[in-house]
Amino acid sequence: xxxxxxxxxxxxxxxxxxxxxxxxxxxxxxxxxxxxxxxxxxxxxxxxxxxxxxxxxxxxxxxxxxxxxxxxxxxxxxxxxxxxxxxxxxxxxxxxxx
Amino acid sequence: xxxxxxxxxxxxxxxxxxxxxxxxxxxxxxxxxxxxxxxxxxxxxxxxxxxxxxxxxxxxxxxxxxxxxxxxxxxxxxxxxxxxxxxxxxxxxxxxxxxxxxxxxxxxxxxxxxxxxxxxxxxxxxxxxx
Numbered sequence: 735x736x737x738x739x740x741x742x743x744x745x746x747x748x749x750x751x752x753x754x755x756x757x758x759x760x761x762x763x764x765x766x767x768x769x770x771x772x773x774x775x776x777x778x779x780x781x782x783x784x785x786x787x788x789x790x791x792x793x794x795x796x797x798x799x800x801x802x803x804x805x806x807x808x809x810x811x812x813x814x815x816x817x818x819x820x821x822x823x824x825x826x827x828x829x830x831x832x
Numbered sequence: 833x834x835x836x837x838x839x840x841x842x843x844x845x846x847x848x849x850x851x852x853x854x855x856x857x858x859x860x861x862x863x864x865x866x867x868x869x870x871x872x873x874x875x876x877x878x879x880x881x882x883x884x885x886x887x888x889x890x891x892x893x894x895x896x897x898x899x900x901x902x903x904x905x906x907x908x909x910x911x912x913x914x915x916x917x918x919x920x921x922x923x924x925x926x927x928x929x930x931x932x933x934x935x936x937x938x939x940x941x942x943x944x945x946x947x948x949x950x951x952x953x954x955x956x957x958x959x960x961x962x
Contacts, residue, residue, distance in 0.1 A: 743848060743962035750962070768848055768962060796854075800847065815851075815858040822956055823833070823862075832840075832848075832962025 737761040739825035740789070743832040745769035746780035754831040760788030763821055766810065767794040770831075771801050776808030785809050794818060835859050836867045836950035840961040842874035843892035849878055852960035853895035860903055868906045868950040869896070871939075875960075876914040879907070879939035893936070900938040907939045908946045915941075 740758055742765070744750040751773060758764055764784065766773050771793050773780040784791050791810040798804040798812065813821070822828060837856060841848035856866055871878050878896055885891045899905040909919060918934055921941050925933040935941065951957050 741959075743846075743960075767851060768846055794851070796851070797847070815854050816862070818855060819858045819862050819864075822835075822859075822958055826956070828956070828958050830959035830961050 736827060737763075737825060739821050739828045740764045741828060741830045742766050742770040742773065743768040743830070746773045746778070750831040751780070754829075755783055755787065757829070758787045758789045762787075762789040763792060763825060764789045765792045765794060765813070765818060765821060767797050768832075769801075771798045771803060771807070774808065774810040775803055775806045781808060792817070792821065833864045833955040834867050834953065835864055835956045835958065836954040837869045838947065838950075838957060838959045839869060839871045839875040839878065840873045840959070843878045843880075843883075845874075846962065848960050848962055849875065849892055850890060850895065853899065855958065855960075856899055856905065857895070866899070866903065866905045867954045868908060868946065869899075870908045870910065870947045870950055871913070872910045872947070873913050874917075876909045876917055876919050879909045879914070879919055879935045881934055881936040897936065897938050908942050909935065909939050910947075911941050911943050 742754050792813045793810045795812045795814050839852050843849040921935040922933040
């Protein structure tokens with residue numbers, strides 16, 4: 735099965751967020767950006783669902799800082815733009831959710 | 833590797849086009865090349881020649897112009913998305929008998945075939961929407 739880099743740019747509860755959660759699987763990576771970063775806040779239903787997916791979870795540092803939630807993120811790796819590009823080098827396919 | 837970008841985000845809502853432009857600069861900094869950036873839907877507003885941003889806001893167009901000027905990155909606006917939003921280059925303005933062009937000369941108006949070509953001739957196609 736082909737592994738995919740998912741980028742999620744919409745807040746928990748939105749159709750894009752729900753659809754993405756239905757599709758991601760172990761072996762995939764998920765990069766939360768824009769309003770998507772709210773999904774990785776500790777002790778939330780969205781955060782728990784992301785953890786249960788088995789996918790590698792990442793958050794874009796510029797967007798967690800802009801949202802003021804950098805210190806509230808749990809279970810996700812913080813990546814800067816360099817890290818984002820590195821993910822696209824690792825994963826030949828990307829699926830954007832927004 | 834060769835990258836192409838598909839940008840659907842409106843430059844004046846959210847920060848996704850800024851993220852896309854920063855991503856493109858970083859791709860080049862890491863030794864890759866950008867074959868083409870294709871702007872679709874509200875993303876075509878990125879080519880607005882007359883957009884003026886308040887002094888306390890980031891200029892959402894300038895980073896793309898820098899990419900084109902510094903690295904000869906091809907910036908394509910989808911023709912059907914652009915025209916219905918009033919985004920016309922000089923030849924389209926003449927064709928539809930409009931008073932002036934509204935698209936910055938760094939951008940080219942073209943068809944969806946350019947997106948298909950970008951997919952076929954790039955190692956990576958990265959989409960920025962929302």
